[in-house]
Amino acid sequence: MSGKIIDTARLQNFYNLMVVNKTTGRGVFGQPNGHFSVYANSGDLIALSTKGYPVYQFVVKPDENCQTKILAYIERLPQEVPDVIVRPLKTLEQIKEERENLAMRETRLVTGVNVLESPITALYQAFSKKEQNKRWIAEQEYKDDQRRIVQELLRLYVAFDIIELSEQEFDAFITFLNIDEQFIKTATEMELILFIKDKYEHFKRL
Numbered sequence: 001m002s003g004k005i006i007d008t009a010r011l012q013n014f015y016n017l018m019v020v021n022k023t024t025g026r027g028v029f030g031q032p033n034g035h036f037s038v039y040a041n042s043g044d045l046i047a048l049s050t051k052g053y054p055v056y057q058f059v060v061k062p063d064e065n066c067q068t069k070i071l072a073y074i075e076r077l078p079q080e081v082p083d084v085i086v087r088p089l090k091t092l093e094q095i096k097e098e099r100e101n102l103a104m105r106e107t108r109l110v111t112g113v114n115v116l117e118s119p120i121t122a123l124y125q126a127f128s129k130k131e132q133n134k135r136w137i138a139e140q141e142y143k144d145d146q147r148r149i150v151q152e153l154l155r156l157y158v159a160f161d162i163i164e165l166s167e168q169e170f171d172a173f174i175t176f177l178n179i180d181e182q183f184i185k186t187a188t189e190m191e192l193i194l195f196i197k198d199k200y201e202h203f204k205r206l
Contacts, residue, residue, distance in 0.1 A: 001060055002037040003070030005030070005048055012076075016160040017050045022057075027193070040068070051161050052076050090152050098149050100185060146184060150174050153192065162193060163200045176203050 005014060017030030023044040030036035030048075040046060040060045048056040056072045063069075090098075151170055157163045165173060177199050187195070 001040045001046070001062075001068040001070070002035070003068075003072060004036070005034045005050065005053075005056065005072040005074055007053075008073050008075045014050045017048065018160065018162060020047045020049060021045070022047050025198070027197070028190070048072055048074075049161050050074075051159065090156070095149060095152050095156070096189070098152070146179075146181065147171075147174055149184065150177065150179060153196070157193070157196065162197060165200070173200070173203055 005017065012034075013032045014030065014034050015032050017032075017034065017036065018027050019030050019036045019038050020027035021038065021040055021044050023041075028036075028038055030050075036048070038046075042060055042062050044060045046058055046060060053074045053076055056074055058070060058072075060068050151174065154163070154165060154170055154173070158165055177196065179195075183191075183195070
């Protein structure tokens with residue numbers, strides 16, 4: 001199945017076009033020029049979502065060649081602009097780099113051969129309250145970094161109309177996500193979207 005969305009009033013790029021198969025629960029990004037192409041079965045319900053426009057939905061009805069081609073004409077929603085606090089959104093690439101670089105702040109630990117070379121230092125670091133406090137602070141900062149990165153992702157997903165959360169709900173939702181540290185660092189953008197979207201749907205039912 002392939003198609004294109006077109007703004008009825010003006011030429012427009014769609015940098016956040018999401019094509020969601022509501023029957024299977026899977027989604028992919030479309031192209032900035034409005035073109036999209038996905039695999040779907042006859043009868044599947046497809047939703048085209050892009051920020052600032054109403055969601056366009058249709059049912060897949062293949063032709064005699066088992067192809068479905070769609071031209072979706074959409075019109076921008078009227079906008080009311082209230083007073084808001086503006087936070088600059090980070091790009092997916094910026095957030096991806098932060099995810100890959102996520103690491104606990106280094107604390108000096110003497111291990112292995114260094115224990116033999118400096119047993120006094122090793123004992124000091126093992127039992128010193130100061131060193132334990134340093135490790136505790138590093139762990140808390142690491143957890144804060146994890147939550148901050150997930151918050152940036154949520155802001156981006158809200159802006160792209162992938163999920164609908166207020167800033168006040170972020171903390172509760174992040175706790176509910178309980179996202180794995182390795183998953184944050186290694187998952188692809190689509191894996192993160194599908195994981196968070198699935199968790200979001202459960203969260204909203206509670």
